[in-house]
Amino acid sequence: MTVTESQKLAYVAGQAAEARVNLEIETEGMTLNLGPQHPATHGTLRIVAKLDGEQVVACEPIMGYMHRGYEKLTEVRTYPQVTTLVNRIDWLGHFANEVPFILAAETLMDIEAPPRAQWIRTIFFEMARIANITLFLGDMGVQLGALTPVFYAFRDREYVLNQMEAVTGGRFHPNFDRIGGLRDDLPKGWIADTKAVMDKVRNFCDVMEDLLVGNEIFDSRTRGIGVIPAEVALGFGLTGANLRASGVDWDLRRDQPVGLAWNEVDWKVWTHPDGDSFARYWVRLQETREAAHIIDQLLDNIPAGPVMAKVPRIIKVPEGEAWVSTENPLGEMGYYIVSKGDLGPFRCKIKSASFNNISVVPWVTRGVYVPDVITILASLYFILGDIDR
Amino acid sequence: MLSVELAYWQQTLLRTVGVLAAVLLPAGALVQLFLFKAVSFMQSRLGPMEAGPHGSLQLFAEVGKWIQKEDIVPDRADARLFKLAPYLVVGTVLLVYLAIPFGPDAVFADLEGGIFYALAASSVSVIGVLIAGWASANKYSLLGGLRAAGQLIAYELPLVLAVMGVVIQAGTLNLQRIVTAQADGSIFGFGAIGLPFAITQIVGFVVFLIAMQAELTQTPFDMPVAESELVTGFMTEYSGMRFLLFFIGEFAAVGALSAVAATLFLGGWYFPGLDHDANYMNVLGPIILLAKILLLSFVVFWVRFTYPRFREDQLQKFAWTVLIPISLLNIVGTMILKVAF
Amino acid sequence: MPQPKGIGLVKGLGVTLKEMGRTMFPRQGVMKLVPSPTQGAVTVQYPHEKEAPAPRARGVIALKEENCTVCMLCARSCPDWCIYIEGHKEKAPPRRAGGKPRTVSALDRFDIDYALCMYCGICVEVCPFDALFWSPEYEYSELRIADLLHDKERLGEWMETVPDFEPYEAGSEAKPRKVPR
Numbered sequence: 001m002t003v004t005e006s007q008k009l010a011y012v013a014g015q016a017a018e019a020r021v022n023l024e025i026e027t028e029g030m031t032l033n034l035g036p037q038h039p040a041t042h043g044t045l046r047i048v049a050k051l052d053g054e055q056v057v058a059c060e061p062i063m064g065y066m067h068r069g070y071e072k073l074t075e076v077r078t079y080p081q082v083t084t085l086v087n088r089i090d091w092l093g094h095f096a097n098e099v100p101f102i103l104a105a106e107t108l109m110d111i112e113a114p115p116r117a118q119w120i121r122t123i124f125f126e127m128a129r130i131a132n133i134t135l136f137l138g139d140m141g142v143q144l145g146a147l148t149p150v151f152y153a154f155r156d157r158e159y160v161l162n163q164m165e166a167v168t169g170g171r172f173h174p175n176f177d178r179i180g181g182l183r184d185d186l187p188k189g190w191i192a193d194t195k196a197v198m199d200k201v202r203n204f205c206d207v208m209e210d211l212l213v214g215n216e217i218f219d220s221r222t223r224g225i226g227v228i229p230a231e232v233a234l235g236f237g238l239t240g241a242n243l244r245a246s247g248v249d250w251d252l253r254r255d256q257p258v259g260l261a262w263n264e265v266d267w268k269v270w271t272h273p274d275g276d277s278f279a280r281y282w283v284r285l286q287e288t289r290e291a292a293h294i295i296d297q298l299l300d301n302i303p304a305g306p307v308m309a310k311v312p313r314i315i316k317v318p319e320g321e322a323w324v325s326t327e328n329p330l331g332e333m334g335y336y337i338v339s340k341g342d343l344g345p346f347r348c349k350i351k352s353a354s355f356n357n358i359s360v361v362p363w364v365t366r367g368v369y370v371p372d373v374i375t376i377l378a379s380l381y382f383i384l385g386d387i388d389r
Numbered sequence: 390m391l392s393v394e395l396a397y398w399q400q401t402l403l404r405t406v407g408v409l410a411a412v413l414l415p416a417g418a419l420v421q422l423f424l425f426k427a428v429s430f431m432q433s434r435l436g437p438m439e440a441g442p443h444g445s446l447q448l449f450a451e452v453g454k455w456i457q458k459e460d461i462v463p464d465r466a467d468a469r470l471f472k473l474a475p476y477l478v479v480g481t482v483l484l485v486y487l488a489i490p491f492g493p494d495a496v497f498a499d500l501e502g503g504i505f506y507a508l509a510a511s512s513v514s515v516i517g518v519l520i521a522g523w524a525s526a527n528k529y530s531l532l533g534g535l536r537a538a539g540q541l542i543a544y545e546l547p548l549v550l551a552v553m554g555v556v557i558q559a560g561t562l563n564l565q566r567i568v569t570a571q572a573d574g575s576i577f578g579f580g581a582i583g584l585p586f587a588i589t590q591i592v593g594f595v596v597f598l599i600a601m602q603a604e605l606t607q608t609p610f611d612m613p614v615a616e617s618e619l620v621t622g623f624m625t626e627y628s629g630m631r632f633l634l635f636f637i638g639e640f641a642a643v644g645a646l647s648a649v650a651a652t653l654f655l656g657g658w659y660f661p662g663l664d665h666d667a668n669y670m671n672v673l674g675p676i677i678l679l680a681k682i683l684l685l686s687f688v689v690f691w692v693r694f695t696y697p698r699f700r701e702d703q704l705q706k707f708a709w710t711v712l713i714p715i716s717l718l719n720i721v722g723t724m725i726l727k728v729a730f
Numbered sequence: 731m732p733q734p735k736g737i738g739l740v741k742g743l744g745v746t747l748k749e750m751g752r753t754m755f756p757r758q759g760v761m762k763l764v765p766s767p768t769q770g771a772v773t774v775q776y777p778h779e780k781e782a783p784a785p786r787a788r789g790v791i792a793l794k795e796e797n798c799t800v801c802m803l804c805a806r807s808c809p810d811w812c813i814y815i816e817g818h819k820e821k822a823p824p825r826r827a828g829g830k831p832r833t834v835s836a837l838d839r840f841d842i843d844y845a846l847c848m849y850c851g852i853c854v855e856v857c858p859f860d861a862l863f864w865s866p867e868y869e870y871s872e873l874r875i876a877d878l879l880h881d882k883e884r885l886g887e888w889m890e891t892v893p894d895f896e897p898y899e900a901g902s903e904a905k906p907r908k909v910p911r
């Protein structure tokens with residue numbers, strides 16, 4: 001974890017900008033409100049930026065505009081009802097939100113889902129990752145001014161969502177994971193269709209490589225912008241691709257594969273040493289490919305058997321506490337469930353990735369220009385629902 | 390000029406109508422063809438489909454929509470300047486078209502310093518943009534306006550320098566004579582296609598196209614209107630008719646600069662094999678020029694919907710350290726060759 | 731990998747041009763020369779043509795009134811309590827001749843408020859008597875929000891649109907189910 005030259009420069013520029021406003025009283029700074037309604041915040045996040053010319057002196061995200069009180073809501077709902085609520089936390093990675101919650105409840109009840117259910121869970125988990133990250137890959141283009149990539153992203157993401165819908169019945173809110181397994185089994189012909197879709201996903205990644213990654217303008221806009229050194233990333237509690245892009249080899253799918261089938265297939269954790277916006281984009285692009293690769297392997301040998309373990313009809317979770325986290329598309333997501341033996345959780349703490357991921361914004365935006373704030377925000381990739389819950 | 394003698398007021402009226410047609414026709418055509426359709430196809434969608442067959446009347450629907458919208462002037466805005474700005478922007482585009490020849494006799498004003506005039510007129514629009522940005526009393530607009538000013542000034546220079554090569558080669562500033570010079574020219578004795586200056590002035594042509602893209606504030610040089618950062622910059626506060634004027638101004642300017650580029654580099658209204666003195670060229674010429682305008686503006690839109698945008702400082706750096714030196718070298722090279730041959 | 735500057739820019743232009751070609755000329759053979767973007771585009775011109783959702787898609791809930799025993803399970807497990815049920819007991823003629831008359835529950839009211847429903851499918855899943863089904867139908871928007879309250883007649887009409895359950899993929903041990911017609 002060495003601090004590169006560009007990282008140092010970014011830090012120095014930040015310090016200098018701060019010093020300038022502190023010491024010289026030459027020009028009055030300007031305060032620019034990005035949001036709550038701003039195209040770059042894709043949601044209702046407000047970012048207050050103090051500017052010196054076009055250079056950012058201080059920049060602070062203000063969140064809470066979309067707080068929906070999920071932690072409180074889980075206390076007055078039953079376990080089966082909660083899964084349908086948590087779908088809506090990171091609405092692009094829908095299915096992935098359910099998994100850690102169900103796993104935590106299963107831990108408390110001491111139930112294990114049958115292998116077939118675990119494999120299908122893993123497949124959907126990775127499909128949720130693709131559905132989530134393809135949109136990032138396109139949206140990054142929009143934030144940098146290229147309009148076309150996002151259309152391709154929506155187009156190819158649609159195929160993935162259609163596959164999800166064919167099984168779960170829902171495109172955005174599958175509500176498919178159950179304590180003890182899954183609600184239903186796969187319909188006939190689904191595996192073959194999904195393989196075709198995975199080819200489309202790979203093709204999409206190639207197109208993005210041509211359209212954005214290889215593009216010199218994209219390169220100059222993202223390289224060395226928003227550099228987060230590994231120590232800082234760890235210090236701010238960044239997770240997921242943002243952390244891996246800073247060169248930290250950390251992936252819960254490999255390090256802590258609770259009750260899911262990642263260990264059964266051959267894949268690789270991608271990291272990038274630079275920690276800049278380009279690295280974050282690049283890592284996510286590789287992860288999308290890798291996810292398609294994982295799904296392909298999993299599809300080939302789904303074990304036969306039931307998809308549901310023996311579970312009582314009315315679910316009561318025994319007293320206890322459990323914490324399970326998984327590597328969601330946006331980063332580490334976990335649920336801490338405290339049960340008092342009722343139909344619903346007594347208390348449920350939700351740790352979502354985006355909240356931590358944007359906490360680094362004030363640090364990383366010091367001294368950059370306004371357009372770079374947009375680049376950095378886009379490359380950190382947050383979902384508003386995942387910040388505010 | 391025209392064979393019939395017309396009174397001065399009649400001529401003026403004819404010219405006004407002609408300029409309006411010359412501005413609106415290419416602008417409308419390229420919005421409909423490229424912005425609505427070709428770009429949609431690039432994004433594997435269809436674009437507007439409801440108004441008329443395949444959405445062919447969408448343009449009129451769009452104009453009708455904007456005219457109906459409420460015309461809002463922000464409270465803190467400088468109302469008079471705010472209202473003035475869009476007219477300034479559109480007006481300058483009309484002025485550019487004045488100097489462009491459409492046929493051997495079909496020209497609104499056969500100016501001796503035609504190209505000089507056209508470029509000078511086109512650069513006035515920056516004042517309108519600056520006024521719009523300032524008068525809106527909005528931080529985003531202000532940033533957008535200032536960016537526009539900085540950018541347009543920076544790219545005016547390579548634009549003019551790129552033209553210099555053509556002017557040296559043709560030996561005239563008059564656009565009409567630049568066209569005939571291309572029509573009469575020959576490539577080492579091979580005169581079948583004339584001598585479009587795009588061949589000899591390829592460097593100048595490319596520089597002109599890049600600078601033109603910047604001058605038109607199209608991606609990758611669209612920071613003044615950057616949707617994702619400045620929320621369309623200086624146009625943020627405009628609505629209704631005034632927004633429509635900006636919109637027309639933007640695309641008419643695409644047409645106008647494409648027309649200038651076509652005239653300078655692609656032989657203007659002339660098409661190889663035709664007699665450039667014949668009377669029928671007065672009818673055929675505008676059509677040929679329109680085709681060339683569409684060809685060039687397709688490139689503008691194609692690039693616009695493919696690339697991400699630069700950052701403001703990168704853009705300035707690109708203008709001053711790459712484009713301007715290259716176009717200066719181009720001028721020197723042209724001069725040497727001109728003297729040598 | 732170091733590549734000369736500008737290659738990426740040209741490649742990008744190639745991508746968009748190729749996509750334009752594919753959208754405009756999707757057909758094969760000689761017909762390729764005839765542009766037909768309506769076939770090439772991936773978008774669906776909605777009111778004119780409709781997308782067919784998957785058979786399992788959760789579009790609208792259909793009610794098989796005869797099967798419902800007014801057990802209230804669905805109403806109780808709905809996360810936002812948007813099912814309203816009222817019923818009464820009544821005497822029905824005996825199953826076999828000479829038997830005792832039976833007591834059955836009959837529905838007076840079965841309303842689902844689609845303005846509140848979040849399409850989670852819990853009600854369909856918990857119903858022990860096969861009275862609720864998902865239909866992939868989606869065209870039932872209303873101008874007034876109150877009209878989104880579907881009563882039991884309206885819910886019953888959806889029953890026709892319920893598709894058959896699909897067969898399962900190989901290796902599945904799930905029991906095939908049938909829609910009562």
Ligand code: SF4
Pocket residue numbers: 807808809810811812813842846847848849850851852853854
């Ligand atoms: S699908 Fe609708 S009606 Fe049924 S349980 Fe869910 S919210 Fe309630």
Ligand code: SF4
Pocket residue numbers: 797798799800801802803804805815856857858859860861862
């Ligand atoms: S629909 Fe099913 S769950 Fe609901 S009351 Fe009727 S029988 Fe019970």
